[in-house]
Amino acid sequence: MIIAQQSTVTLHFTIKMKDGSVADSTYNMGKPAKLTIGDGSLSQNFEQCLFGLQTGDQKAIELPAADAFGMPNxxxxxxxxxxxxxxxxxxxxxxxxxxxxxxxxxxxxxxxxxxxxxxxxxFNHPLAGQDVTFEVEILSVE
The missing domain is CATH 2.40.10.330 (Thrombin, subunit H)
Structure with a gap:
């Protein structure tokens, strides 16, 4: 299956800053993330970048601040x-x-x-206003 609207996706991700430092990673936690496309947990632009990927795919997705964690409010x-x-x-x-x-x-x-x-x-997200790169590894798509 490929990732589409309403897909349930299990993935590992690493969030990297512009300088290459790692801000967060599911690998460090030892447990992948699981989410449903369209449930509002990811920005719409980030979800669009996942469409078409399938189990086993790896991709680096560069996101400007507005599409990642938003701008500071x-x-x-x-x-x-x-x-x-x-x-x-x-x-x-x-x-x-x-x-x-x-x-x-x-x-x-x-x-x-x-x-x-x-x-x-x-109370803004700590990464608000930051351009980031998400490196994703798709483990399963349901």
Whole structure:
């Protein structure tokens, strides 16, 4: 079978930055990813690049930021009172912390600045605004 709309695909992927460094890889986790084409988990442009591939195929897909993880959204940057950070959690620039979203789901945020009692937290995807290359290996197509 070849990948088409509604296909269930099991694949390994590696996300590489422009400098060749690896940002993420299912190989490192030891477990492939499984997804359904058209379920919204991938950008439409990325899905289009997978169409026509089949089991055993390998492909490098270069994606501009807008087609990968999107561009940073200024509405996803929040300023919080430092007093809200209690307990053992170290409040340092660069720390990624889990925050509770409105729906109760955990959302990762990156602390980008600390100024007095104000902590700036960026809830954009860490790879937002980055051009990336996805290297995929298709394991199965259903």
């Amino acid at each position: 200024p509405d996803n940057i929040h300023y919080m009172d430092r007093a809200k950070f209690v307990g053992d959690a170290e409040v340092e620039v660069g720390t990624i912390m889990a925050f509770s979203g409105r729906d109760g789901m955990e959302i990762p945020g990156i602390i980008t600045e600390i100024a007095g009692d104000s902590v700036t937290v960026d």
